[in-house]
Amino acid sequence: MDLVLQLLFTGIGIGAVYALVALGFVLIFRATNVVNFAQGEFSMVAAYLMVVCVELGLPYWLSFVIALSGMALLGVIFNLGVYYPLRHRTYLPVIIATIGASILLSNSVLAIYGPQPQVLQGWFDTPGIQLGPVYLDSQYLLIIGVTILLVLFNFWFFEKTLLGKKLQATSQDKEMASLLGISVSTMIMITFIYSAVLGGLAGILVAPVLFVSIQMGSTIALKAFAATIIGGFGDVAGAIVGGLALGVIETFGAAYISVPYKDGFAFLVLIAFLVFRPQGIFGERVAEKA
C-alpha cells in the first residue's frame, strides 16, 4: 500500500508536468488547428533563460518574471515567423515549419549556451516532506498546485472574461468571429503568447527536478502530445486529465510491468484510444463530416 501511494504521488507529479505542456498544445491547436511541434522547446528555452538570470545574481522572483516575459516575446516571434505566413495553408506545411522551429530553437540554445546540463534551484529550501510512508517532493507539490490553479484560472478566463470569450469564439469559428468585429489575428497572437508562457512555466517548474538540458523539452513534449490525444484534442480539461492519467499509467506500468518499456505504455494507451475512442475521454465535439 505504501508503495502504491508513493507511485501514485510520483505519477500525479510527472503527470502534472505533462498536463502543463499539454495545455499549451491544446490552446494553439484550438486557435489555429495546428499541432505545434516546438511546444517542448518553449519549456527548454524558458528554463535556460531562468538559469542565465539566476547565474547573473538576480533574485529568483525577478528571474522568473524576466524568463516568462522572454517567453511572451518568443510567442510573438514564433507567431509572426512560423505560423502567420502559413496561416492560409493546410496543416501539413505548418507542422513541418514548427518541426523546423524546434530544431532551430534547440540548436540555437546549444550554440549559445553549450551542451552542459545545468542545475536550477527549486522554489523551496526544503527538498520535501515525509508524510507517513510517502515522501512528497516539494517541487512536485508545487507543480501539482500550479496545475490546479491553472485549471481554475483557465475556467475563469475562458468562461468569465470578455477576452477569454473572444478567444473561444475565434477558436470555434474564425469567420463568425471576424464578422462580430473580433480581430482574429490578434486573438491568435494572444494564444501564441499565452501558450509560450504556459510552456515556459512548465519548463521552469520542472527544471529543478529534471535538470536543465537541451533535450528536456522534446522528451516531455512527446508525452504531453499523447496526453492531449487521450484527453481529446482541443479540450482543456481533457489535456489536464490526459496528462495526469498518462503520468499515473506510466509510473504504475513501469513499476509492475517493465521499466525499460515505460515510454511504450504511453504510446500503447494512445493507440488504443485512437482506435477505440478517437474523440478522447471528454471529446463530444466531433465534427460531422459534411
Added chain:
Amino acid sequence: MSASDNMIPAPAVRSKPLIIRHLPYFIGAAVLVALAASMQFDGYILNILLQATTFSIAVFGLSVVLGLCGQINLAQAAFFGFGAYAVGLGTADLHLNFWLCLVGACAITLVAGAFLGMSTLRLGGHYLAMVTISFQQIVTLVMINAVGVTHGPDGVANIRRPELFQSSQSYLAFCVAMLAIVGYLVWHLPDTKLGRAMRAVRDNELAAGVNGIDVFRTKVSAFAVCAVLGGLAGGLFAGGFAYVSPDQFSFAESIQFLTMSLLGGVASPIGSVIGTGLLILIPEWLRFLKSVPGLYLAIYGLSVILIIRFMPDGIWGFVSDAFTRWRAHTKAPPVAGALQLKPATTGGDIVLEVTGLSKHFGGLKAVDGVDIAVKRGSVHALIGPNGSGKTTTLNVLSGLYKATSGKIVLDGTDITSMAPHQRTAAGLGRTFQNIRLFRSMTALENVEIGAERPGNTMIGKGDDALTERAMEALTFVGLGNRANELISSFSYGHQRLIEIARALASNPTLLLLDEPAAGLNSTEKLELHELLKRIAAQGLTIFIIDHDMTLVSEAAQHITVLNFGRRIADGESMAVLRHPDVVSAYLGSE
C-alpha cells in the same frame, strides 16, 4: 492532302509502348548506373552516395503516401528499420541469401504498413500523425529492448551483400539501378488506376467516394506502398553499410525523411531525390560551422522554415509548375466520338424506390419518413424551401449519411447500407451543389476517374479506352477541346459541366444532380437545360434537386416536394406546382 490534316493529332499517341516513349529516361538511368559502377570514388563520397541513394527510395514512399494520397506518415524510419533489420538479421544471424532477405524485408513492411494503415486510416490528419509517431516510438523501444532478437543497442554487424555486388562500387551501381527502377514506377504511378484514385482521395475524399473509389482501401494501399518502399530502402541500406543499430531508425530520422520529401517537392520522385540529396549534403557542406556546437543544425532548422514559407511545393514543384502549365495548354486532346449512354435495365419500371426514409441528427428530424419513386427514363425533381431536407435526402441516397431508417432500392438492388463507392458501382452517379472536383488534375483526368467506375460496361480494356470514354463525355458537355487544362482555369459554370461529364462517363443507371443551376448565369442555365434534354433523350433517368422553378418545371415530368423533412406533395409537375400546400410552403402560409 492539306497540311492541316497532319495537324490533327493521332489518337494512337497513347498506344505507343510506354517503354519506347520513356526511352530517354532509361538511357539516362543506364548512364548513371554505368557512372556509379565505373567512376573511382573515395570512401567518403561512396558512403554519401550510398546513403543518398537508399534514403531516396524511402522518400519515394513518402511521395506516394503524402504527395499522391495526402496522408501523413511520421514512421517511415521505422519501416526503413524493419527492412534494414530483416536483411541484417537474415544475412548476419540466419545466414540466409541476401535476395531472400530483401524480398522478406518488402513482405514484412507490406504487412506492417497495411496493418497500421487499416487500424488508423479511418482517422485523418493529426490523429494519423500521432499514431504513426507512437508506432515509431514503439518500434524503436522494441529494437533497443528485445535484445534476444535484435541484439538491442549493440546493433547488427557483419551484414552481407549479394555475391554479385561484393565491392562497394558495384553495390552502389546496383542501388542506383534500383533507384531508377523504383523511381520509374513511382513516376508512372499517378497515371495508373490506383494512382488516380490516390490523387482523387487527396483532392476530395467525398467526391472520390461517390465516384466509385474505395477511399479507405486506396489510403491503405498508399500506406502499404510507402511502407514497402521504406523496407526496400532499409534492406539496401543495411547491405551497403554492413552495420545497423536502433538509433539509425528513430523518430528524428522519420522527421528527416519527411523534411527531405517536402524540401524537394512531395509530388514527384524527382523532388524526392533532390530533397534527399540536399539534406544529406547540406549538413556535410556546413561542417565548417562545426566550431560552434549546434550552429549548423540551427541553420538547418531555419532553412526548413524558410523553404516551407517560400517554396511550398518544394524545389521541384517550383520548377515543374511552370512547365506543367505550359504543357497543359499546348498538348492537343485526342479526338473523340459521340457519347453513348446505356443505363442498365435490370430492375422493373421504377429505377429508384425510396420507402420510409428518415435521417435524424440527434433530436432534429432532417428527413422524416419520405417515400419517392423515380420512373425509368424520366426526369424527376425534388424541391422544397431552404432547410426542407433536400440535400440531406441526396446525401443519404448517395451514402454520405447513413439512413436512420427506411429503405433505398436502386434498379432492383437494396443499397440502403452500402458505402458510397459501392452505390456508385451499383449504378449511381451524382454531382454536388458546391462543386467537388479534383483540383490538382486536368478536366480529362477528372472525367477518367468517373469513367473508371467498377462495373462500367461502356469502356473497353486499357488506358486508351478510358481516355476515349472520358473525351466523349467531355465533348458531350462541350468542353472536349479543353480536356488537358487544369480545373482552376475553368469558369464556375464549366466546372459544373465537368462534374456532370464525370458522372456521365461512368454510364450510371441514375444521375443525381444537386442544384445544378446554382450560381449559373442565364445563358449557362439555358445550356444546362439543353444538356439535360440531350441526356434524357438517351434514356438516362435523372433525379434533380433545384431551386430554379423554371428549370424544374420545364425539365421535370414528375416532382416531389419536401417541407420540414416530410413529403408534402408528389406527382405530375404542373399539378404539383399548383398544389395549395406547395404554394403556401413557398410563399408562406397564414
Added chain:
Amino acid sequence: MKLTRREFSAGLAAGLAAPALMRSAWAQGATIKIGMCVPVTGPAAEQGLWAQNGAKLALAAVNKAGGVLGKQVELVIEDDQTTNPGIVLAFSKLAAQSDIVAFLGSIRSTQVQAMAPDVIKVGKPVMIGGTNPDLTHSGNPWLFRFRPNDNYSGRVIADYGVNTLGKKKWAIVHSTDAFGTAGGKALTEALTKLGAPPVLDQGYANQSQDFTPVVLAVKQSGADVLGTYFTFENDLGIFARQLRQLGVNIPWVGSPSVVAVSSTKLAGPALFGTYGVADFAEDSSDVAKSFGKAYRDAYKTAPDNQSAWPYDAITILSAAINKAGSTDPTKIREAILATQKFAGAEGEYNFDKNGDGLHGYNVVKNDKGKIVYDKHIDFND
C-alpha cells in the same frame, strides 16, 4: 621526334597528376596528420569538447618535445554528430585524406561498431575509447583501446563491493543502451563468479524523467549494496536524488558516470559517499597528477576520463610512430602492441594481442563532493 600515343597519354597523366602529387608531398612533408572523430553536435557534444581538450593537450606536449619523425603533429577533427551514420560519414571523410596516418575513434561502443567495417577497409590504426569487450575481440586488427573494457569495470565493481566493502546482496541498475546492457551483464557475471549473484537486475531507458519505480524496486529487493551503469549524467542525477529521498542509503559502487564531474555537480549531496570505478583518477599516479595540473591550467576545469583517454592515445600513438620510425600502418600497429609498462594518465598500459591497453580500474570515492582516489585494482588476464 614522334610521340607514341601511349607516351603521350602517360605524359599527360603525369602532367595532370604532378600538381596534386606535389601538393600532397608538401603536405606530407609539413606535418603528420592524425584524424579524430568526435561529437561536436548531438547529445554528447559536451563530452566531445572534453575529448578534444585532452587530445590537444597531448598534441601540444608532443609537438613541444620535437613532434613525430621530426615533424609537427596536426589534428584533423570531424563531427560525428553523436550518431552512428554520423561517425561512418565522418570517418570515411577523414579516411579519404590519404595523408592521415592514424585516427582517434569514439568513446561510444556502438559508434565504433558502426565504423568498424570501414576501419578494416582503410587498414590504418584507430585508437578507441569504447568499452564493449567485443570491439577488440572480433578479429579487427586495427582497433586499439585506451580504456579498460567493461569486463574489467564489472569485475572491479564486484571485487571492491564483495571483498573490500564485504557486501553480498547486490542490486544492479543499468541503462538499456549498449553501454549499460554490456556493463550490467559483465557485473552480473563477475558477481556470480564471486558467489554473490545479484538479487535485482533492473534496466531503464535513457532520458527517463522519473525513477521512482526503479528506486522502489531496489528498496524492495532488500539489497545491501547497489551497482550501477548509467549512461547520461542527468538520468543519474535524478535517480540519485530520488534514491536518497525514498530513504535508500546502502553503499553504491557504480560505473564511471557516478564520479563524473557533471554528475557531481548535478546531483550534489545525493552522491556523497558513493564509489565509482574510474579509468581516470587524478591521484592514482604521478602521470595522472601532472595531466590533471596541465588540464586545469589550460581549461580551468577538472579533467575526467573523457579527456584522459584521448590524451593517452595521442601520447602513445606518437611514441609508437617514433619507435616504428615510419608511418606504415603495419609498423605502427606492431609498435603500439609492443607498448608495455607505459605510464599514462589512465593507468599503466600493457597492450595485449587484442589491442587492449588497460586491464584494471581505479576505485574512487565521492567525499562530500570531492572525488578522492581510493585504490587501484588490476587484473592480469
